[in-house]
Amino acid sequence: MKTTAEPSSFIQPTIGGPGAQLVASLSLAIHEHRLKPGTKLGEDELSDIYSVSRTVVRSALQALSHSELVELKRNRGAFVSQPTVREAREVFEARALLEPRTARSAAERMTEDALARLKAHLEAEHAAIAAGEAGKALRLSGQFHIEISHIADQTTIAGFIERLVARSSLIIALYWKRQSALCEKHAHHALVEALARGQGADAEDLMKSHLLDIVTALDLRDSPAPSVDLRDILKP
Amino acid sequence: MKTTAEPSSFIQPTIGGPGAQLVASLSLAIHEHRLKPGTKLGEDELSDIYSVSRTVVRSALQALSHSELVELKRNRGAFVSQPTVREAREVFEARALLEPRTARSAAERMTEDALARLKAHLEAEHAAIAAGEAGKALRLSGQFHIEISHIADQTTIAGFIERLVARSSLIIALYWKRQSALCEKHAHHALVEALARGQGADAEDLMKSHLLDIVTALDLRDSPAPSVDLRDILKP
DNA sequence: GTGCACATGATTGTATACAATACCGCCGGA
DNA sequence: TCCGGCGGTATTGTATACAATCATGTGCAC
Numbered sequence: 001m002k003t004t005a006e007p008s009s010f011i012q013p014t015i016g017g018p019g020a021q022l023v024a025s026l027s028l029a030i031h032e033h034r035l036k037p038g039t040k041l042g043e044d045e046l047s048d049i050y051s052v053s054r055t056v057v058r059s060a061l062q063a064l065s066h067s068e069l070v071e072l073k074r075n076r077g078a079f080v081s082q083p084t085v086r087e088a089r090e091v092f093e094a095r096a097l098l099e100p101r102t103a104r105s106a107a108e109r110m111t112e113d114a115l116a117r118l119k120a121h122l123e124a125e126h127a128a129i130a131a132g133e134a135g136k137a138l139r140l141s142g143q144f145h146i147e148i149s150h151i152a153d154q155t156t157i158a159g160f161i162e163r164l165v166a167r168s169s170l171i172i173a174l175y176w177k178r179q180s181a182l183c184e185k186h187a188h189h190a191l192v193e194a195l196a197r198g199q200g201a202d203a204e205d206l207m208k209s210h211l212l213d214i215v216t217a218l219d220l221r222d223s224p225a226p227s228v229d230l231r232d233i234l235k236p
Numbered sequence: 237m238k239t240t241a242e243p244s245s246f247i248q249p250t251i252g253g254p255g256a257q258l259v260a261s262l263s264l265a266i267h268e269h270r271l272k273p274g275t276k277l278g279e280d281e282l283s284d285i286y287s288v289s290r291t292v293v294r295s296a297l298q299a300l301s302h303s304e305l306v307e308l309k310r311n312r313g314a315f316v317s318q319p320t321v322r323e324a325r326e327v328f329e330a331r332a333l334l335e336p337r338t339a340r341s342a343a344e345r346m347t348e349d350a351l352a353r354l355k356a357h358l359e360a361e362h363a364a365i366a367a368g369e370a371g372k373a374l375r376l377s378g379q380f381h382i383e384i385s386h387i388a389d390q391t392t393i394a395g396f397i398e399r400l401v402a403r404s405s406l407i408i409a410l411y412w413k414r415q416s417a418l419c420e421k422h423a424h425h426a427l428v429e430a431l432a433r434g435q436g437a438d439a440e441d442l443m444k445s446h447l448l449d450i451v452t453a454l455d456l457r458d459s460p461a462p463s464v465d466l467r468d469i470l471k472p
Numbered sequence: 473g474t475g476c477a478c479a480t481g482a483t484t485g486t487a488t489a490c491a492a493t494a495c496c497g498c499c500g501g502a
Numbered sequence: 503t504c505c506g507g508c509g510g511t512a513t514t515g516t517a518t519a520c521a522a523t524c525a526t527g528t529g530c531a532c
Contacts, residue, residue: 018485018486042513042514043513043514044512044513044514052486052487053486053487053488054487054488054514055485055486055487055488056485056486056487058295058514058515059298062295062298062299063298063302066299066302066303067302074493074514074515075492075493075494075513075514075515076493076494076495076513076514077513077514087391087392090390090391090392090393091392093390093392093393094390094392094393094396097333097334097337097393098333098334101333154326154329154330155323155326156323156326156327156329156330156400157326157329157330157333160330160396164392254515254516278483278484279483279484280482280483280484288516288517289516289517289518290484290517290518291515291516291517291518292515292516292517294484294485310484310485310523311483311484311485311522311523311524312483312484312523312524312525313483313484473532474531474532475530475531475532476529476530476531476532477528477529477530477531478527478528478529478530479526479527479528479529480525480526480527480528481524481525481526481527482523482524482525482526483522483523483524483525484521484522484523484524485520485521485522485523486519486520486521486522487518487519487520487521488517488518488519488520489516489517489518489519490515490516490517490518491514491515491516491517492513492514492515492516493512493513493514493515494511494512494513494514495510495511495512495513496509496510496511496512497508497509497510497511498507498508498509498510499506499507499508499509500505500506500507500508501504501505501506501507502503502504502505502506
């Protein structure tokens, strides 16, 4: 393991523009499942709440739509995204393609500094679970994967994983089957162990099976989408 | 090979909002290297050219910044992105991770319809090269990869590849070494052959070596970035 | 001649006003 | 009773005006 404490490159990609505060706040609420998929995000409503003009609200909503967290429907408004079963499958296929390899890279590029951050993060996860803060626990659980991708020092891939994790949060909100969030805890712990020892192959395998566990805990049968809008299918 | 002609899912992800025309036009110009990296895109300038208000121009620039084609600097304006050497390497590492596997999937899901489109595309590439339209040829060359990813029927991954191809265009504009674009032609032809025969493993290998060829045709030595702004490094 | 301070001009960030479009309840006719 | 047209209301799309910030060039002090 390297011991150099290179500064962590936590540059939010392209999200620093106008309405950053708003983007962050909404993003947080969505990740913590306080805003559920399908919720309408009215512009006037948000501009009232945050005391900014609709201009910046629109800007923020646009940013979120590019992260695929909200869906913009022309002349109808912004809604928290509702990934379909098909999209859900795709997201986890993509994660299966990217994350195991990234975990391996992370193990190889592990630093003392990063390990400390990772352990602290794990601690925070446990604390949130213990405190019964389900939303916060879920968000941290997702962010754990993002942390790892950042350690791998591939900001481009990390950006993709960030998007995938975000969508995963929505997917979990829609399709979660069991309520056992405990498996997460152990899986993450085991991953940190492997990463700490620089065991890349182990980390890769652990990540792969961890992702598989998540997918199998989802109910992705071809059900008629939760609440589809015929307009979105039968476009004139 | 399947023969069902399922409708191609060419849904532009989240890019249908305001200023779509503008986004398309600018995107085209960037892909064809008519707008070079570092070029400033003034808001008034664009609003004059396209006869729309600055509101929609800003919206379009924001969209492009989320695609990482342009960089938005607060209070200083929008510029066509200048990927660094490091970012260039990351982009092609990501492509190496995603595209070969995707090519394999494409081979497995090939349809008569898709094959026809692919061949037509190849023809267009040849025509552009023959006509000496270097910019157009380059753009089509990139779009070829996107077509394949769409055939693989993984819209999420296809979206990532689309972004990577876009960045690749900028990278090529900055770091291209040789001027032999002919290799592309043969590589793409070979790929289509493999895809047509449903030879997934071959397609995967061909894509891998094709991407490697592109990278080796780049000059990615650690050079002092083309024209950096000290402000971007020494942030107070 | 060099370096700093300030004023001026240009460009972006934000807010507001108006126009276009879609949603929803009502009403009339079959 | 059900379907289709119609108008009011609400919400989004676009344009414009004003405020804040940054770039540039001049002049003065050293």
